[in-house]
Amino acid sequence: MTLGLVGARGYTGAEILKLVQDHPHLELSYASSRELAGQAIAQPDSGISLPGEYEHLDPADVAQRGVDICVLALPNGLSEPYVLAIEKARPETIIVDLSADHRFDKNWYYALPELTRNMAAGQTRISNPGCYATAMQLALAPLRPLLQGPAHCTGVSGYSGAGTKPSEKNDPDVLRENLLPYAPSGHMHEGEVSHQLGIKLRFMPHVASFFRGISMTVCAELSEPVSNAQLSEIYNKAYGNEPLVKLQEEIPNVRDNANLHHATVGGWTAGKNDQYAVVYVTLDNLLKGAATQAIQNINIACGFDELEGIPHG
Numbered sequence: 001m002t003l004g005l006v007g008a009r010g011y012t013g014a015e016i017l018k019l020v021q022d023h024p025h026l027e028l029s030y031a032s033s034r035e036l037a038g039q040a041i042a043q044p045d046s047g048i049s050l051p052g053e054y055e056h057l058d059p060a061d062v063a064q065r066g067v068d069i070c071v072l073a074l075p076n077g078l079s080e081p082y083v084l085a086i087e088k089a090r091p092e093t094i095i096v097d098l099s100a101d102h103r104f105d106k107n108w109y110y111a112l113p114e115l116t117r118n119m120a121a122g123q124t125r126i127s128n129p130g131c132y133a134t135a136m137q138l139a140l141a142p143l144r145p146l147l148q149g150p151a152h153c154t155g156v157s158g159y160s161g162a163g164t165k166p167s168e169k170n171d172p173d174v175l176r177e178n179l180l181p182y183a184p185s186g187h188m189h190e191g192e193v194s195h196q197l198g199i200k201l202r203f204m205p206h207v208a209s210f211f212r213g214i215s216m217t218v219c220a221e222l223s224e225p226v227s228n229a230q231l232s233e234i235y236n237k238a239y240g241n242e243p244l245v246k247l248q249e250e251i252p253n254v255r256d257n258a259n260l261h262h263a264t265v266g267g268w269t270a271g272k273n274d275q276y277a278v279v280y281v282t283l284d285n286l287l288k289g290a291a292t293q294a295i296q297n298i299n300i301a302c303g304f305d306e307l308e309g310i311p312h313g
């Protein structure tokens with residue numbers, strides 16, 4: 001299957017390129033970037049050895065280049081002209097959007113495979129959930145029948161989560177010896193998880209000075225007491241057979257999950273009087289929080305093995 005990538009210079013775009021180059025059934029047709037246009041896609045020390053050059057393709061060019069799969073790895077709010085142009089020229093194209101633009105769109109499939117793959121059949125408009133939302137949903141979905149009141153989710157992301165465009169969230173001077181809280185209420189991912197799981201939650205994001213990875217600490221009030229053993233059973237039942245969700249009794253560390261394709265759920269602990277639970281999730285924001293999840297979704301959409309081209313085990 002041929003694949004085109006728009007937003008190829010970005011952090012998530014680069015990870016998509018690496019996964020595509022090792023995928024047995026995907027062939028890169030184009031990698032679009034305004035800034036890198038004319039440069040070789042294969043750059044020293046990038047881990048990318050694909051042939052060809054980056055190209056600057058506008059929506060009309062992208063539509064005209066007709067591919068089986070188009071991946072949009074653009075900042076939020078930029079996908080629409082590309083989607084409209086592709087839909088006009090070649091509506092059967094599988095479009096995978098890494099941005100948040102279609103996460104609330106009922107005409108798009110919200111694709112977090114471990115939770116929604118039963119709805120994947122025949123879907124060609126794929127909204128790929130991001131890192132924070134994936135972590136929160138993996139923690140909270142198995143607890144859903146027991147939740148009472150809003151769950152509290154404290155997320156800490158590496159600064160690659162803020163993308164390549166300079167901002168205070170990826171400014172080394174701001175982050176040095178620091179932890180930067182932001183968006184204390186109403187963060188878009190709060191609404192996203194609430195919308196997807198039909199639950200209430202509070203989400204408090206932070207950025208730290210490490211490059212990649214997120215740590216999510218979830219504290220959930222429960223309607224009935226649970227023990228640590230029951231929590232272990234709940235998470236094992238939900239994810240025991242999921243190759244890209246590792247379970248561990250210990251609290252997971254960000255650095256142990258960096259550059260790896262799975263999420264880790266662990267450290268589940270029943271709180272005082274056993275009426276609340278704390279659970280931790282780590283994942284690599286650029287992989288299971290973005291590119292790996294996109295490849296999982298492409299594999300499902302194309303009828304390949306879901307893990308084709310994804311190192312795991």
Ligand SMILES: NC(=O)c1ccc[n+]([C@@H]2O[C@H](COP(=O)([O-])OP(=O)(O)OC[C@H]3O[C@@H](n4cnc5c(N)ncnc54)[C@H](OP(=O)(O)O)[C@@H]3O)[C@@H](O)[C@H]2O)c1
Nearest residue numbers: 007008009010011012033034035076099130161163164285
């Ligand atoms: N970073 C993460 O951890 C993460 C995780 C999950 C989801 N996401 C989502 O994935 C998307 C990409 O994130 P990222 O971190 O990879 O971003 P990024 O590093 O900032 O890269 C953005 C890409 O979009 C291109 N671009 C920027 N403005 C453009 C414009 N006006 N027209 C056309 N191309 C434009 C840039 O290339 P040129 O400027 O060279 O064209 C670049 O390739 C975002 O929507 C983000 O929310 C990110």
